[in-house]
Amino acid sequence: MGMSQTKEESLYIGIDGGGSKCRATIYTHDYCILGTGVAGRANPLHGLAQTFQSIEESTQLALSDAGLKPSDSRRLIAGLGLAGVNVPRLYQDIAKWQHPFASMYLTTDLHTACIGAHQGEEGAVTITGTGSCGYARVGDKELFLGGHGFALGDKGSGAWLGLKASESALLDLDGFGEKTLLTQRLLQHFEVSNALGIVENLAGQSSSTYAKLAHIVFECARLDDGVALDIVREGANYISQLVRKLFEISPPRFSMIGGLAEPLAPWLAEDVLAKLSPSLQPPEWGAAFFAQQQYTKA
Amino acid sequence: MGMSQTKEESLYIGIDGGGSKCRATIYTHDYCILGTGVAGRANPLHGLAQTFQSIEESTQLALSDAGLKPSDSRRLIAGLGLAGVNVPRLYQDIAKWQHPFASMYLTTDLHTACIGAHQGEEGAVTITGTGSCGYARVGDKELFLGGHGFALGDKGSGAWLGLKASESALLDLDGFGEKTLLTQRLLQHFEVSNALGIVENLAGQSSSTYAKLAHIVFECARLDDGVALDIVREGANYISQLVRKLFEISPPRFSMIGGLAEPLAPWLAEDVLAKLSPSLQPPEWGAAFFAQQQYTKA
Incomplete structure (x- = not known):
């Protein structure tokens, strides 16, 4: 002291x-x-x-x-x-x-x-930025959900969105996956012309490199690209599930924080959005x- | 010289x-x-x-x-x-x-x-061990497929199987995913009692740590665990697709090499198995x- x-x-x-x-x-x-x-x-x-x-x-x-x-x-x-x-x-x-x-x-x-x-005050939060997780604390009850880190978990996070987009683009370029706008966008983003160029830019990179690709996924989803829509919906669906689970201990208040809170919000389930209060x-x-x-x- | x-x-x-x-x-x-x-x-x-x-x-x-x-x-x-x-x-x-x-x-x-x-001689191979990829060379035609590395690609590889198993176990433990035998097996493998214990053992680990979990996935699949079956089938299906793609340049011979060639073989499509020759x-x-x-x- x-x-x-x-x-x-x-x-x-x-x-x-x-x-x-x-x-x-x-x-x-x-x-x-x-x-x-x-x-x-x-x-x-x-x-x-x-x-x-x-x-x-x-x-x-x-x-x-x-x-x-x-x-x-x-x-x-x-x-x-x-x-x-x-x-x-x-x-x-x-x-x-x-x-x-x-x-x-x-x-x-x-x-x-x-x-x-x-x-x-007590309450619940989701944090969706580079990673994703949920947390609630009410009295002596405390709930941690997700947050297992890249690439183990963190569904719906920026890094997860970027990883899924990269996987999809590489499968597309190899001729396996569904055709997707993401492929062209990622090639442009890295200023490369083939799968190898994407891999070179991502191999061994940390979650923050992948998280920088998240906005491309939202853009392509807004343009109705099927693969991007599937990725964003899978991520948002996980976050919705996570919020519902947090409400099992009845938090009096719920906020979403982190850089992806705003772009994710429109994709969340209505019952989840109805519970959302601003972060103070x-x-x-x-x-x-x-x-x-x-x-x-x- | x-x-x-x-x-x-x-x-x-x-x-x-x-x-x-x-x-x-x-x-x-x-x-x-x-x-x-x-x-x-x-x-x-x-x-x-x-x-x-x-x-x-x-x-x-x-x-x-x-x-x-x-x-x-x-x-x-x-x-x-x-x-x-x-x-x-x-x-x-x-x-x-x-x-x-x-x-x-x-x-x-x-x-x-x-x-x-x-x-x-000329031919085609898949390499499925810690990672996965396909390769064929016929005359001046050369085909590289997959091999984008952990965790970007390498579907069907040991590291991919281990990662999918870990993801599934963590979702199960958080109460989201389907119940699966994999959860108990991974907890036992790491000698821990909860999700945090699994995360502690895997956070920041390389592909080879994940690849060590692959045999657990095959074991659980043989015991008819639904989640493990889905993982093994998705991985094997990708390898089958990869082999079919390699045959587009008509390799005269095809072998599978790497530590997972043997456990994966029974899960491959029949047309793919029919083309398989031993590695010399x-x-x-x-x-x-x-x-x-x-x-x-x-």
Whole structure:
């Protein structure tokens, strides 16, 4: 623990670690934003050292943005929302960290995203961006669904849409699959003329490369391309199922977050759309709120 | 070029570079085996330095096995079958190598595998192991099909079967997918009790980890599990389509090679099975034959 401070003087930092970026925001006790910082990926599943480095970097950037000194990290009560910390081994690895904060409270990125979306209230969220998953928390009931990662799961996500589109185009080019507009669009996207060119651009690439192809799938679906329509409908159907499953624990509120929430929405089942409420705050807010709850409880 | 030698004195080395192993065999001009060596992966798509190192290591092991000196590599006329060298950039990267041989002739691993399977004659092959692909060469016609790599393509391969099984088990465990025996079998295989345990064992793993699950899919299919049957049939159906497509250029002979050739065979279409002939020589033999053809032509 750092210096003693009254609850009103306390500063909070909410940190949202993700597969591509780590975002940090410093808040006063009543949620005025003092400064923000963004650094590279902070996903413990992809390496602890990088995760710690991105957290420190985003913290320093937020401190500087707030007009505070680097050593002021010791004044911050930190809330961290990180992927993978529902795995006990990873939770412990992070919890053992010699962190630079006054105190640190750790939970999953899904939990902090959900707290943010509902501004501190309980509820359910789907996160559809590069990956996809669902989360709900009501009382002591907690539900994680999907989020198994590329290419194991994450149906309906950007990476999944991009992978399905690429598979379909390659089957088409080999003369097996159904003919599809996706083929021409992917050849154009990569500026290549054959299957090998597509493979060269995708072999060994991470989920984010595939996720960049998602908008092509939506475009082709809007042009009534049969293969693209099948892909988008299969993905959206999975997300609809996922939402219905989340409602089994009766969350009072439901939001969709992530870059694909908007393009996916028109393809969801009507009963699911009827339950949708806007997301109110970002995950960093949720992380700061979580830290404040834990800290003032302690 | 190394020392001058008559065609009868020439020694050949056939090298088959793959995603998990690099196999080298030294042959006399009339295909007596003098020595063999096996080293780690030699797939230029996964790194040139490692590829060169594995080629050198397997060569040295084969020289030693043949009772020859390390410097005798300079006497060898080398044939290399390597994945990915149908990509011009990779072909050039390998061709520019300051190799340790008297001379080096480079072609794709599919080409050398096909030459080997038909003992120097033209024909078609499917390779179904960790990955899957088809290849045929007749006169100046050459056909590559599939082989787009994990998880982009390679339907019917070990990695694809393992991935489909894992996806199905995770959907089942989340309460979405059809119930399947695969779920229990995968939980047992990884000695875990839930979806997270499976994900922890598979996240970020390479195709070979998934390919190790293939036998579970065949087992469950033989036990009439609906999901496993669907996976095996979809994979085998793709391989059957692939073979029919290879026959469009009328290969005089057709073989299946790779670790999954045998378990897949009973699931193939009858017209495809009717065309199947046994594979006669390994890819290293094909690589040496290719080198001899090129060398004696030069």
